[in-house]
Amino acid sequence: MNRLIVISNRVTAPKGSTAGAQGGLAVALAAALRDRGGMWFGWSGEQTDQFNGHINFQRNQGVTTATVDLEEQDVQEYYDGYANRTLWPLFHYRIDLAEYERDFAGGYKRTNQRFADTVRPLVEPDDVIWIQDYHMFPLGAELRARGCDNRIGFFLHIPWPPRRLLGTLPNAQALVESMFAYDLIGFHTEEWLESFCDFARHDMGAVIEGNIARLGDRHVELIACPIGIDATEFAAMSQSVPARLAYRRMRDSADGRDMIVGVDRLDYSKGLEERFLGYERFLNEHPEERKEVFLLQVAPPSRVSVESYQRIRQSLEGLSGRINGAYADVDWVPIRYVNQGYPRDQLSGIYRAAKIGLVTPLRDGMNLVAKEYVAAQDPEDPGVLVLSRFAGAAEQMTDALLVNPYSAEEVSDALYQALRMPRQERVRRWEKLMAGVQEQDVTWWAETFLQALEKADMTVN
Numbered sequence: 001m002n003r004l005i006v007i008s009n010r011v012t013a014p015k016g017s018t019a020g021a022q023g024g025l026a027v028a029l030a031a032a033l034r035d036r037g038g039m040w041f042g043w044s045g046e047q048t049d050q051f052n053g054h055i056n057f058q059r060n061q062g063v064t065t066a067t068v069d070l071e072e073q074d075v076q077e078y079y080d081g082y083a084n085r086t087l088w089p090l091f092h093y094r095i096d097l098a099e100y101e102r103d104f105a106g107g108y109k110r111t112n113q114r115f116a117d118t119v120r121p122l123v124e125p126d127d128v129i130w131i132q133d134y135h136m137f138p139l140g141a142e143l144r145a146r147g148c149d150n151r152i153g154f155f156l157h158i159p160w161p162p163r164r165l166l167g168t169l170p171n172a173q174a175l176v177e178s179m180f181a182y183d184l185i186g187f188h189t190e191e192w193l194e195s196f197c198d199f200a201r202h203d204m205g206a207v208i209e210g211n212i213a214r215l216g217d218r219h220v221e222l223i224a225c226p227i228g229i230d231a232t233e234f235a236a237m238s239q240s241v242p243a244r245l246a247y248r249r250m251r252d253s254a255d256g257r258d259m260i261v262g263v264d265r266l267d268y269s270k271g272l273e274e275r276f277l278g279y280e281r282f283l284n285e286h287p288e289e290r291k292e293v294f295l296l297q298v299a300p301p302s303r304v305s306v307e308s309y310q311r312i313r314q315s316l317e318g319l320s321g322r323i324n325g326a327y328a329d330v331d332w333v334p335i336r337y338v339n340q341g342y343p344r345d346q347l348s349g350i351y352r353a354a355k356i357g358l359v360t361p362l363r364d365g366m367n368l369v370a371k372e373y374v375a376a377q378d379p380e381d382p383g384v385l386v387l388s389r390f391a392g393a394a395e396q397m398t399d400a401l402l403v404n405p406y407s408a409e410e411v412s413d414a415l416y417q418a419l420r421m422p423r424q425e426r427v428r429r430w431e432k433l434m435a436g437v438q439e440q441d442v443t444w445w446a447e448t449f450l451q452a453l454e455k456a457d458m459t460v461n
């Protein structure tokens, strides 16, 4: 088996004893790296006065990580700027929030060149390279320009926008053209894959034949391959001591009321304002349910130096305060709004204590929280997943109650239906959801992608 080099903006060193603090992606990539040997390269998350390409190697639980510090200007223009003020809003269909600045595009290019310069000497001839996400679209082309003819795959973790939206991005064609340097590109859903083909075909004259896109003398294979979670491990985690303690803490504080839970980074793509409004509508339409339920929204701050994230935080503070002010009683508050993150083992206990998992992003590449909620449930008495039809997860999780997150009426109706759902129906829906979560888990995802990459036809590239 060839050595694997994973490259991503964030690199998480696996720390076996604190499994609860890792995301599912980190767990999957670490497992793939352990199986094949290799290394995980990316940004350390730290800043340095002047970029020097110094690589910090660490070995942990059988995985080697190699990280570099970035200059403040790189972080501002590449991570905060082009990645999170330009691409993230655009790729989540929010062109009203997308900022098109030459400095961001320049910093993005420079930083990707720095990554390429730094990682290139580490690559051996038979290594397989797997680049992750929108921070690094052009990295494959930069590596090719440095003589790297290894197999290189790319996986996009966020949606691919409709062609007319992508057309608003200056130099969109150059960005997409650079992606033809890859041997295989993965998307979470068929919908995002088709949107990519739509742009490549109509705006660039690419020819699409089955799962291959051709542009001039280059071609790239495409695959829809939804990421999963470490389902079995996560279900087991929901029985761990921290999970049980968190479960007990929630049940005690619920005082016999049904809990609805939301867990999301504080991000405008997650539809938190619309969620609160949907819940408010539910309280309004069903006065008899007030004081019988409460919504726990866990929302750790994210990308805090970006203004649109500061605005959504302010707006949610106002909205939760208004709803609580309007409906609360001396012994009941309708929304518990928490700006703090929790380790995944504690989260699994919180999920298990909730009668409803409310996952209503306006647009989301996948959404692992939806899968974690299902994996954490008690098989004898599971809760109900209410899921946005605009999350990538909705393509697989059709036994959830699927809603339009923009419609407060639909969210309200789904909450009511979920609270009233007979145990038999809850079990029936959960069993189907859980079977899917277990079958297409995170190991399946990594193996499916890597097998396709190893088979990809490299004769033309």
Ligand SMILES: O=P(O)(O)OC[C@H]1O[C@H](O[C@H]2O[C@H](CO)[C@@H](O)[C@H](O)[C@H]2O)[C@H](O)[C@@H](O)[C@@H]1O
Binding pocket: 010, 025, 133, 157, 158, 227, 302, 303, 364, 365, 366, 367, 368
């Ligand atoms: O690294 P951050 O800027 O703090 O952001 C965290 C991650 O957010 C995005 O996650 C996406 O990937 C998930 C796994 O495939 C998917 O379920 C979710 O729908 C996506 O939003 C981002 O794409 C990652 O690169 C970030 O690390």
Ligand SMILES: O=c1ccn([C@@H]2O[C@H](COP(=O)(O)OP(=O)(O)O)[C@@H](O)[C@H]2O)c(=O)[nH]1
Binding pocket: 020, 021, 022, 023, 024, 263, 264, 265, 298, 300, 340, 341, 342, 343, 344, 347, 366, 367, 368, 369, 370, 372
């Ligand atoms: O307080 C928190 C909130 C979230 N998460 C984890 O963060 C991930 C969020 O992934 P998702 O795909 O839902 O969304 P993203 O944040 O990647 O857009 C999930 O594994 C959550 O368990 C966590 O560990 N602690």
